[in-house]
Amino acid sequence: MGVLLIVAAFIALAVPLVDWARRVVRDWINANHSYPYEFTFQLHEAVDAMLVRQFLERKRRYRLRRKALRKLTLITRGGGRIERVSDDRALVMLHSSATFKVGALARARFEVVVEVLAHRVSTVPTYAIVQCRLFGDSPRPLQPASIYELVAVVLHEFGVKLTTKGIEANKVLELVGPLFASDTKRKRVTELCTPPDDRFVGRLRPASSN
Secondary structure (H helix, E strand, C coil): CHHHHHHHHHHHHHHHHHHHHHHHHHHHCCCCCCCCEEEEEEEEEEECHHHHHHHHHCCCEEEECCCCCEEEEEEEEEEEEEEEEECCEEEEEEEEEEEEECCCCCEEEEEEEEEEEEEEECCEEEEEEEEEEEEEECCCCCCHHHHHHHHHHHHHHHHHHHECCCCCHHHHCCCCHHHHCCHHHHHHHHHHCCCCCHHHCCCCCCCCCC
């Protein structure tokens, strides 16, 4: 009996580790050309320059309290790319990661890229999120409702951290939402992700250009 327990424990530990090692090797040799989960959203949300600076300065991880996504954690990685288009136009890519538990020793991992457009209009610089991309993988297939919640939570969180008014995730996902989650589940997620929330209190100033 003791030997069986040892063997079962070894298998329970070894299988996730082997799966993790295979994924690391695939990424290292660039064998994984595509991700099973990819989401792209074209947006136009005014951005506060001071909030972007604060975002770039804080390279840390923090936990988001959600019921369906266990131990959902966001890791900010700063700004990894700048594209100068012209004297009056440039793009900045802000990089983050999101992970959450899908098993005892397994976590889904997603990369998040937020594209900020810096544009000068009549000598006045303006800033806006024009695109948000999420792409990643999970050692276990994700339920459609979990996919919907992940996308909505990420959009909402970056709206809170970077924009002047927030991102209404329920409106962004209004067309495709019924394909992923029931009315009841979408309503619950909307209640979690309806700006403004407490973090917007006192933040009613216009976007900063300094």
